[in-house]
Amino acid sequence: MRGNGSVSIAEQVLAGNRYALSRVLTLIENDAQEGREALKVLFPHTGRSHLIGVTGAPGTGKSSLVNRMAYYYRHPPEGEPKRVAIVAVDPSSPFTGGAILGDRIRMRDLSGDRGVFIRSMASRGALGGLARTTAGVVQALDAAGFDVIFIETVGAGQAEVDIARLAHTTLVVEAPGLGDDVQAIKAGILEIADVLVVNKADRPGATATVRALTEMLKLAHPSQETIMHHGRRMTLSTGVAKKGDGPLWVPPVVQTVAIDNQGIDELAAAIARHRAFLEETGEWQVRDRVRLQSELENMLREALMQRWRDGMADETYRRVLEDVFARRLAPADAVGVLLNGA
Amino acid sequence: MRGNGSVSIAEQVLAGNRYALSRVLTLIENDAQEGREALKVLFPHTGRSHLIGVTGAPGTGKSSLVNRMAYYYRHPPEGEPKRVAIVAVDPSSPFTGGAILGDRIRMRDLSGDRGVFIRSMASRGALGGLARTTAGVVQALDAAGFDVIFIETVGAGQAEVDIARLAHTTLVVEAPGLGDDVQAIKAGILEIADVLVVNKADRPGATATVRALTEMLKLAHPSQETIMHHGRRMTLSTGVAKKGDGPLWVPPVVQTVAIDNQGIDELAAAIARHRAFLEETGEWQVRDRVRLQSELENMLREALMQRWRDGMADETYRRVLEDVFARRLAPADAVGVLLNGA
Numbered sequence: 073m074r075g076n077g078s079v080s081i082a083e084q085v086l087a088g089n090r091y092a093l094s095r096v097l098t099l100i101e102n103d104a105q106e107g108r109e110a111l112k113v114l115f116p117h118t119g120r121s122h123l124i125g126v127t128g129a130p131g132t133g134k135s136s137l138v139n140r141m142a143y144y145y146r147h148p149p150e151g152e153p154k155r156v157a158i159v160a161v162d163p164s165s166p167f168t169g170g171a172i173l174g175d176r177i178r179m180r181d182l183s184g185d186r187g188v189f190i191r192s193m194a195s196r197g198a199l200g201g202l203a204r205t206t207a208g209v210v211q212a213l214d215a216a217g218f219d220v221i222f223i224e225t226v227g228a229g230q231a232e233v234d235i236a237r238l239a240h241t242t243l244v245v246e247a248p249g250l251g252d253d254v255q256a257i258k259a260g261i262l263e264i265a266d267v268l269v270v271n272k273a274d275r276p277g278a279t280a281t282v283r284a285l286t287e288m289l290k291l292a293h294p295s296q297e298t299i300m301h302h303g304r305r306m307t308l309s310t311g312v313a314k315k316g317d318g319p320l321w322v323p324p325v326v327q328t329v330a331i332d333n334q335g336i337d338e339l340a341a342a343i344a345r346h347r348a349f350l351e352e353t354g355e356w357q358v359r360d361r362v363r364l365q366s367e368l369e370n371m372l373r374e375a376l377m378q379r380w381r382d383g384m385a386d387e388t389y390r391r392v393l394e395d396v397f398a399r400r401l402a403p404a405d406a407v408g409v410l411l412n413g414a
Numbered sequence: 415m416r417g418n419g420s421v422s423i424a425e426q427v428l429a430g431n432r433y434a435l436s437r438v439l440t441l442i443e444n445d446a447q448e449g450r451e452a453l454k455v456l457f458p459h460t461g462r463s464h465l466i467g468v469t470g471a472p473g474t475g476k477s478s479l480v481n482r483m484a485y486y487y488r489h490p491p492e493g494e495p496k497r498v499a500i501v502a503v504d505p506s507s508p509f510t511g512g513a514i515l516g517d518r519i520r521m522r523d524l525s526g527d528r529g530v531f532i533r534s535m536a537s538r539g540a541l542g543g544l545a546r547t548t549a550g551v552v553q554a555l556d557a558a559g560f561d562v563i564f565i566e567t568v569g570a571g572q573a574e575v576d577i578a579r580l581a582h583t584t585l586v587v588e589a590p591g592l593g594d595d596v597q598a599i600k601a602g603i604l605e606i607a608d609v610l611v612v613n614k615a616d617r618p619g620a621t622a623t624v625r626a627l628t629e630m631l632k633l634a635h636p637s638q639e640t641i642m643h644h645g646r647r648m649t650l651s652t653g654v655a656k657k658g659d660g661p662l663w664v665p666p667v668v669q670t671v672a673i674d675n676q677g678i679d680e681l682a683a684a685i686a687r688h689r690a691f692l693e694e695t696g697e698w699q700v701r702d703r704v705r706l707q708s709e710l711e712n713m714l715r716e717a718l719m720q721r722w723r724d725g726m727a728d729e730t731y732r733r734v735l736e737d738v739f740a741r742r743l744a745p746a747d748a749v750g751v752l753l754n755g756a
Binding site for chain 2: 108111112115116117118119129130360361364365367368369371372373375376377379380393396397399400402403404405406407410411
């Protein structure tokens, strides 16, 4: 059963009403029943946006970069302008302060442009909750007809990586001279990078950063080495290489200076090549399915836990917890007691 | 039912056998049945270690700091040396490279000291998996009799914050001049800081960083303001202030230069004051219970999902997934179908 109000608000979103969209996103963020109902109506209209995840350590200038990219898509050198949404996710913050600051900086270039929609999200509860509400927010923006949706995360931890993974194309942003143990983090997030961006490339050390990333790419993508051995290696800036029977994506390293608007066109070109690669290889559909399955399983996990909680007597649960607190019952045994009554 | 082998290995751990401990930690990391059985035997012997979480952005020198702290506890200016374990967790990396590098640096000062045990953990699977195995590893080290267990994370994202929260005392490490959007991250992790450390305090900008943190602390702990109004505010370095009927902890800001061994004694003193605060107020027990309940609920969530998967026909699940992929069925409706057969 659907409430009339939510059908109506979802229909307003589909008709292009920005206020209705804002309101739906808030309902989704608050995990309100009305938001869940609206998502059911919006869902059949999803699947058309190009989702671009943007992740990387603090200090790399991700927000400025996304800002410039959005402006570029709104004022392309050729072709039609794209409608752009930006979802800025800060899983490490219960506040929206940082994200609000980012919005304010963005306003200078993008304010008043109705083809741009910016939404900041902070963590309001459990980690799984943020991943779920981000997925819902992206679905609503997709249904609302945005051609490109940037999903930008503040940090570079596992939660941020998981959120960036929601995307078709993941940009990993680095900057020169961010400290000595940045290397350790890079190894992990290189794995998920479709395009590597060295922002602030006018800073000292940019060449060394590009070289280090290129070296690490060889470790993370050993097939690249194979290609070199066969004398068919494409330049890194080309992005697509052939290997075996299908094309293989080698993440290009793109240098930008976002605040000076440098390298933005090259980055847009790399993103366009990656999109073409996804479509040609069927990988677009694969990523779509992986994302939807992961969303579904997160919702299942929460629903199962909720159902179990509803069926468990508070008194029984409290007694088992007391036994655990007193170290009389190991957590693994407690799970057995709670699930099997054994 | 317990396998004889695992009882035996758990007993060897309790008897102080380091090789058995290493082996048990590997079994726990691999989520092996033998590891789970060993944990059941070890669990009644836990609850005595002081768990110290260490988190902060890359480049702040967390590893060096933990290294120095471990050395300090092994060679205290007065009193008995403490047995120290270090668990270095890198949730953003599927590799152990960074952590291994960290270990090698540590070896110079700590190698050959049997009162120190260092374990690196990288993400091997799901996020929830790492939190669960970290909890298990910490329990095994606790049972093995380490007085202090450092739980150090590489990044500063939500996963890292969740892991640091496992601790009794959480250190948040900052360093001067790490970039312009570091501020945004700080707001979130300040919330969980029991002690703030400005490492690399010999760098330019250290005073500004300390001042910024002190200002942000006032926002994060508004009660501090109240105390000021009543003219009873303690200095930040004292760490404990009185408010209402009970003492209130105001996170001190401690400056260190880990590589030069500066400020390590002040940091140890701040940690000791926090421990005394936890014990006096009963907060030690509260944190212990919150941690155990959270561990138990993570295990429950996974067990419920596993049980559901075991009872679901692959064919049914595949059909529902296809409906979702084709946008015929919204994920929320799919959950209903899968759980209620509706």
